[in-house]
Amino acid sequence: MEDAVRRALSEERLRTFDCAVTCSTQCTPLELYLWNARISAAFLVPLHIGEVVTRNAVSDALTRIHGPRWPWVQGFEDSLPSPAGGYDPRRELRRAAARSSATATVIPTLSFVFWQKIFTHRFDARLWSRCMGQVFPGADRGMPLHGIRAGMHRDLEQIRRLRNRIAHHEPIFGRALADDYAAIERVVKLRCPRTAAWMAGHDRVRPLLRNRPV
Template sequence: MTSTTRDTIQAVKRAISAARMETYEAACKIIGEESLAALELYAWNAKVSGALMTPLQVCEVTVRNAVADALDALYGPLWPWSATFERSLPAGPMVSTLRQARDGCSSACKVIPELSFHFWQRMFTSRYDVRIWQPHLLRVFPNLDATLPVCLTGRPFTETSSRSANSAIALRTMNPFSCGIWIEISSASLDWYE
């Protein structure tokens, strides 16, 4: 390795931090020596992360708009101001998040982007299965498998549950759009992910 290459590696380590690069060095099984492999892995990770940003953004907007559509159908176009909707939320952060998001807004379409993705994710918990998702899930997510149940009457996820039950629970408990991205990634047959 040339001194220029070694100097470049050291400069990048200083800029990114040695601790951050240790993660990539460990993945490349590099111990106590300078190698371009860790930098190449870091660059590859940055490219993959960058490539996922647009699909992730589209997925987030799609999910939040689908949830908002279901809420509109259930509570009306002013659902963010509905006392019934607010009472359906668990006490604490979700209520305060909703109140803060709607402060100064005059319509639901202005509130929707103000709510954090954590808020939208929490709308997929089992507490909303009967009221929101049984009547609206397949309408707002028309490509879901209609043969899978929306809820499983409170049964916890177990390794012994049926495959369709596991799929339904996984769909319901995972971050809704990470599930979609994982499906995209896994269908691409990325052999390097083992």
């Protein structure tokens, strides 16, 4: 059985798991592989909630400044960076807006990195100085606005990297997974502490972490 599974998954894919298992490890490479798949699946729920909450929060902020049809407001489009190389959020928004006539259908078509880019310093004066408290009521009122925004950007970068590894079925067992969950929880709590508590009440990540094999 084990040899057949290894052939199906490929020796190259299992090499990372082979290297992680030592004589003192209380699991086999395939058991570690299965645990990695289970913890990846468990993360899908908080990742889902974190992403939806984030993009809805940003849409709320943009609506307050630019109105409910913000995807088609030229002033907002012009405020987005449009570098000569690499990811271009202005181009992504333009393409998404051209394919739809409703803000609600544009929102889910924009990539995670688009929403993360709204938490760069270029939007401190344009956006966050005008509505941070209303959009993120869970934020510490004693903390500088730019600090809250920068913290969000860091957490979203951490979440994005985790999300991408899970989406490509890559190993995540070597990450600080408790910190990854905490980053998601912080983002959700800034928007709505009650939603963060609801998410925690249905969490399957931390029980699996208590039985981490390596």
